Amino acid sequence: MVSTRAGSSKDGTITAFFDIGTNAIRMLLARINRNHTYTILSKQRRIFIHPWLIEYHDTATRAAYKKIHTGGPEECGCEHCHNFALARDRIYPPEAENLFAMVGIDFKKETEVVHLRMIKPGLHQYTGSFHFVGTVENARDIRCDSTSYMAVNSNFSWQFKNSQEPVHGAFHNQPLVHVEFIAKVPWLAASSEPEQGATDIGHSCDVSDYRITL
Ligand SMILES: [Zn+2]
Numbered sequence: 001m002v003s004t005r006a007g008s009s010k011d012g013t014i015t016a017f018f019d020i021g022t023n024a025i026r027m028l029l030a031r032i033n034r035n036h037t038y039t040i041l042s043k044q045r046r047i048f049i050h051p052w053l054i055e056y057h058d059t060a061t062r063a064a065y066k067k068i069h070t071g072g073p074e075e076c077g078c079e080h081c082h083n084f085a086l087a088r089d090r091i092y093p094p095e096a097e098n099l100f101a102m103v104g105i106d107f108k109k110e111t112e113v114v115h116l117r118m119i120k121p122g123l124h125q126y127t128g129s130f131h132f133v134g135t136v137e138n139a140r141d142i143r144c145d146s147t148s149y150m151a152v153n154s155n156f157s158w159q160f161k162n163s164q165e166p167v168h169g170a171f172h173n174q175p176l177v178h179v180e181f182i183a184k185v186p187w188l189a190a191s192s193e194p195e196q197g198a199t200d201i202g203h204s205c206d207v208s209d210y211r212i213t214l
Helices: 060-069 072-076 080-090 092-104
Strands: 004-008 012-021 024-033 038-049 053-058 110-121 124-137 151-154 156-162 175-188
Touching: 038 092, 053 092, 053 156, 060 124, 060 175, 072 080, 072 110, 080 110, 080 124, 080 175, 092 124, 092 151, 124 156
Parallel strands: none
Antiparallel strands: 004 012, 012 024, 024 038, 038 053, 053 124, 110 124, 124 175, 151 156, 156 175
16 A cells, blocks of 8 residues: 555645555545544546456445346346356356456346357357446457457456446446456256257347357
8 A cells, every 4th residue: 555645735634545456556535634534535446457447436336236136147037047047156257256346246146148059068158247337448449349358268258348328227327337248158957958049039138249259
């Protein structure tokens, strides 16, 4: 933790605290009051997830997720979503779990998931998404389409973009980052495995052309 005295007034001293980690910088602006208490004026948190530079507000995101009762898969309830929910604990790599915890995402509450295809019997490809309060600061410099995902490992890839569409009302029109992922998911549901993607059989989700091969 590094601190910088940013200024002082009759009310006290404004001090910025920087917590500089390997990938994340957190800045806390506080006023040290004359009676030795302090008042937090603003918090800014920033993380670099190659190649995205993201500002995030974990407190606002946590508050929003508390208001969301169930994730997209449970809310939909179709067989594809049911299977995803059964397999959820095996899907997210530690890097993703760490990021979700840091930015305030409850990883059991995906905005939505969509079954894409069977890779081989027992293993399926899905896409899905989360949202959190924040902004991708360098979004203009980064190509972001259905082919531009970064692999976290051989089972899981993701991309980050500024959200354009309205999502759950719990987010109250705050600026949102849209995390979209593609994952290999085992088939654990008791029902027979779908060979076709859900998108081919008229699922309502809007996923068009994923050319990524995991
Ligand atoms: Zn579904």
